[in-house]
Amino acid sequence: MSETFKPANENQVVDAVQWALGTKTPMELVGTGSKQAVGNLMETGCGLDLSDLTGISLYEPEELVLAAGAGSSLADIEKALDEKGQAFAFEPPDLSHLLGANSRGTLGGMVASGFAGPRRIQAGGVRDHVLGVRAVSGRAEIFKTGGRVVKNVTGYDLPKILTGSWGTLAAMTQLTFKVLPKPETEATLALVGLDNEPAIKAMSVALGAPLEVSGAAHVPGARTLLRLEGIAPSVAARMESLKTLLGSFGEIDVLGRDVSQDVWRNIRDVRLIGNEQDTEAENAIWRLSVPPAQGAKVLARIEQKISVNSFFDWGGGLIWLEVLDQDRACAAEIRGAIGAQGGHATLIRASKKSRAGSAVFQPQSATLAMLAGRLKGAFDPKGILNPGRMQSGGE
Numbered sequence: 376m377s378e379t380f381k382p383a384n385e386n387q388v389v390d391a392v393q394w395a396l397g398t399k400t401p402m403e404l405v406g407t408g409s410k411q412a413v414g415n416l417m418e419t420g421c422g423l424d425l426s427d428l429t430g431i432s433l434y435e436p437e438e439l440v441l442a443a444g445a446g447s448s449l450a451d452i453e454k455a456l457d458e459k460g461q462a463f464a465f466e467p468p469d470l471s472h473l474l475g476a477n478s479r480g481t482l483g484g485m486v487a488s489g490f491a492g493p494r495r496i497q498a499g500g501v502r503d504h505v506l507g508v509r510a511v512s513g514r515a516e517i518f519k520t521g522g523r524v525v526k527n528v529t530g531y532d533l534p535k536i537l538t539g540s541w542g543t544l545a546a547m548t549q550l551t552f553k554v555l556p557k558p559e560t561e562a563t564l565a566l567v568g569l570d571n572e573p574a575i576k577a578m579s580v581a582l583g584a585p586l587e588v589s590g591a592a593h594v595p596g597a598r599t600l601l602r603l604e605g606i607a608p609s610v611a612a613r614m615e616s617l618k619t620l621l622g623s624f625g626e627i628d629v630l631g632r633d634v635s636q637d638v639w640r641n642i643r644d645v646r647l648i649g650n651e652q653d654t655e656a657e658n659a660i661w662r663l664s665v666p667p668a669q670g671a672k673v674l675a676r677i678e679q680k681i682s683v684n685s686f687f688d689w690g691g692g693l694i695w696l697e698v699l700d701q702d703r704a705c706a707a708e709i710r711g712a713i714g715a716q717g718g719h720a721t722l723i724r725a726s727k728k729s730r731a732g733s734a735v736f737q738p739q740s741a742t743l744a745m746l747a748g749r750l751k752g753a754f755d756p757k758g759i760l761n762p763g764r765m766q767s768g769g770e
Contacts, residue, residue, distance in 0.1 A: 379422035385509065385517060385548045391423055392515040392546065392759070401762045404542035406446055409471055409480030410488050413723055414541060414764040415735045425483055428548050436461060440506065442551040445483030452482060456554055464555040465501055466492025469644045473660055473724050483547045489539030492643035493590040493602070496582065496689050498555070505534035507551035512544070513755025519549075536750065542761040544754040558604035563590070563635040564617050565628040566599040571671035574599040575691035577624045579667065582690050584620055586613045591690040592642050599624075602639060648684045648697040649724070658697050659704040659725040665718035667691035676712035681705050704729035710737070736765050 380391040380402075395402050400420035405411060407426055428446035435441075436459040443452055449467065456462050468490050469479045486508075491500040498504075509519040510533075520533050537544060566577055574593040581588050581601045590602030601617060603610050618627055630638060641647060649660050665673050670691035677683060682699040698705050704725045713720060719737030722730065739747060747766070751758065 378420075379424050381424040381427055383427050385428070385511065388423070388425070388428075388511045388546050388548055389515050389517060392511055392513065395421065395423075395759045396513075396515055396757060399757070399759075401759050404487075404546055404761055406481035406484045407448070407476070407478045409476040409478050410474060410484055412474045412476075413488070413721075413735070414730075414761075415766070416727065416731055417761060417763050419762070423546060425546060425548070426481065428483075431455060432549065433551070434459075436554075439554050440551065441554050442507065442549060443482055445481065445486075445510075445547040445550055447482050449479045449481060449485055453479075457557070460557050461554045462557045463504065463552065464494060464498035465504055466494045466498075466643050467501070468492050470723070473645055473649050482550050486538050486547060486550060487540060487542050493592060493639055493688055496591060496692075497587065497589040500538075502535045502538035504553045505538060505550060506553055507549075508533050508537055508547060509549040510537065510545035510547045513757060513760045517548075518545075531750075531753070541764050543765055544750065544760065546760065558589075559606045560610055560632050561589075561602055561604040561635050561639075562610050562614055562632065563603070563630040563638060564601045564614060564621065565630060566601075566621060566624050567626040567628060568597050569593070569599050569625060570597070571674060571687070573624065575667065575671050575687065577601075577621055578687075578690040581617060581621060584617075586617055586620075588617075590639055590642070591688075592639075593687040593691070594642065594647055595684070595686055600630075600638065600642075602635060642686070642688060645695050647686050648695055657724065658699055658701055659729055660723045661694075661696040661698070661704075661709055662721045662723050663694040663696060663709070663713065663718060664720075665692060665694065665713060665716060669716040669718075670694060673712050673716055673718070677709055680708040680712070701726075704733045706733040734766075739766065 382388045382391055402421050402423045403417060403419040404423050426446040428444040430447060431443045433442035467485050471479060486501060486505060489501050507520045511517055537547060577599055578591040582591055588601050589604045592600045594600060603613050650657055667690045670687055674685060674694055684697040686695055704722055709720050722733055722735045
């Protein structure tokens with residue numbers, strides 16, 4: 376890239392996008408670059424660094440609402456929330472160790488990636504907690520929820536559209552969130568020694584009971600983990616009910632608060648696979664979203680063809696995979712195993728060679744590609760924002 380713009384305010388973002396439009400120069404949008412390694416390789420002529428759009432503009436703890444600049448450090452915002460006993464309920468993961476990054480990233484990056492942690496099964500995903508957005512489209516137009524209507528984006532649910540869009544539709548400048556109180560305490564029931572199929576069955580039974588399970592994972596070492604959170608008497612009572620419910624599945628252990636918090640932090644941040652080394656030299660990491668009931672079958676089909684390290688989150692609906700072959704991403708084997716079961720596979724980490732040779736995001740059906748093209752046309756008709764990051768050859 377020949378030049379990087381670093382706007383200090385929203386109007387300067389507009390100016391930068393207008394320049395890019397006028398010169399037909401594609402732009403790479405970045406915050407701190409914490410997830411810059413994710414996505415198809417792009418050919419861009421300049422950068423748009425949004426990391427100076429910082430600061431909390433509104434925080435009303437009693438109303439459970441926070442608004443801040445999209446370039447605000449996620450770590451700083453979480454610290455401010457923690458001081459009031461609050462948090463983002465969807466547990467945004469810290470993938471810095473997998474991606475070779477130096478920070479947790481920004482609020483904008485959190486929304487643009489759309490990644491949620493273990494509590495998603497109870498609290499919902501990122502998009503369920505975004506109340507408002509201000510952004511600049513690829514037309515160099517400012518738009519916002521609840522504000523001035525811009526004809527090209529009228530009728531879209533903007534928080535849901537922009538969550539997980541990886542900067543391909545607009546440059547977000549300010550975000551408003553619903554935040555929630557942090558749980559008073561937690562405990563985790565661990566079932567020991569289950570294979571994948573019975574583990575997913577146990578998680579399904581637990582999630583189907585009125586016990587408010589907030590985490591359900593099956594991790595290396597054949598440990599099936601079920602988390603309960605809330606006030607201490609409630610957690611204790613629900614734990615007894617959960618032990619009774621799952622007693623027939625085998626040996627049970629209970630993890631207290633401190634151990635439980637450490638375990639789920641490692642699950643959230645995907646520290647159970649991969650190494651904290653140079654990402655260019657490491658094994659490919661995949662994130663698979665599948666129907667929970669099919670999770671064990673999908674993994675079994677993959678393991679028939681390639682060697683992997685793996686674990687399940689979201690009751691079997693999320694599979695994290697490490698491919699134990701540094702020369703290949705194995706996209707065909709992994710996506711072929713998903714097949715007609717439904718779901719998608721995203722290549723989170725790989726060498727540039729593997730990223731160039733594999734579709735990083737799940738290839739779209741003709742219908743989805745048409746809808747995605749319409750969205751891109753509404754927000755960024757000239758294709759100057761992160762071109763090709765999600766779909767090779769442009770969005």
